[in-house]
Amino acid sequence: METSRPLIRVVAGVVLDRQGRYLLSSRPEGKPYAGYWEFAGGKVEAGESEFAALRREFEEELGIHIETARPWLTKIHDYEHARVHLRFWRVEAGGWSGEIQAREGQKWSWQRAGDFTVSPMLPANGDLLAALAVPTQLAGRLKTGFYGENGMGGYRVVPFALAEPQHANVLIGEPELRARGKMPAAQSVWVVIDKAEQWPLIQDADVAVWRVPNREAAEAVCAVLENGVSLPLVVLADESTLAAYRRRWLEKGAHAVIADDETEFA
Known part of the structure; x- marks a missing residue:
């Protein structure tokens, strides 16, 4: 054997x-x-x-x-x-x-x-x-998309519902992706989660966006990063949570962190 x-x-x-x-x-x-x-x-x-x-x-x-x-x-x-x-x-x-x-x-x-x-x-x-094409400095919102720059110039990811044929990078929530049953046709697909149990379900994504609604979720991000991630993990959190966790997330391997100015979590 x-x-x-x-x-x-x-x-x-x-x-x-x-x-x-x-x-x-x-x-x-x-x-x-x-x-x-x-x-x-x-x-x-x-x-x-x-x-x-x-x-x-x-x-x-x-x-x-x-x-x-x-x-x-x-x-x-x-x-x-x-x-x-x-x-x-x-x-x-x-x-x-x-x-x-x-x-x-x-x-x-x-x-x-x-x-x-x-x-x-x-x-x-x-x-x-x-x-490596995914910028480490990003801004924007879930409702309108994120933007930044890489070595080739401007980079943008737009919500799947707003995407047009010229948009190479799209953003979709894990529940919507699960309902579709397949990945959207795009150069890269960013999948949004807000719970630790969703993390194993999105390993076929190109980028993960973890929206952090509370301290429990913030610690869950730390635990996942500690074990190592195989795709870029972008963390989205309010300013107070970022102040407490930004450094830890980046030191453990988060690709980028974004300030979330939307008041309600889905």
Whole structure:
């Protein structure tokens, strides 16, 4: 009987520059998927924290020093050679220093969200590239949609009921999605929830929007983030809740937080 393969813990860094571009590097010769492009990183050693592993890998591979980073998305991926638990960390432009060096003979390139120009891409990174197009600074309302900017320019997501053919990103509530029985036809679908029990039901969404109506829900967001999320999680809350939880949510891996100025929760 075939034994299940152990889960290998791996970290990878999404390093950004001041133009909002992210860093990709190619896998060197001698490693599985040699020549494929990926976010740099590597295996977490025994007794090592994920952040320590991230810093070590970037020093060893690219000669840069990671000073600050925050967890982002978590993926479990089955490769031919291993089953890996991938934790991606965001490293903003001010969170690293040094000059990039190809210490393992690999190539490296700065890319823009939604417009990458290198190939072939490592299979596990397809969803990551799409998620990088979602701005981390957003404004707006559930009734009219959200807007922001990424490396390619303006970005907007509109309520499904108001969407027209030119709208690539749509917003829909989990009850409405459940009633439809299928995802809307769109480039990305943002699904709105307000209860912890809805979270497992929306894992096929491109982005989750968690509207926080009370402290219990705020703590539930923290618990979900602690376990790692596989899709960008945007948290929507009133100003007083944001004041109490914004930092915790972001430090645990929330993609973005938005102030909710609508007085009634659905």
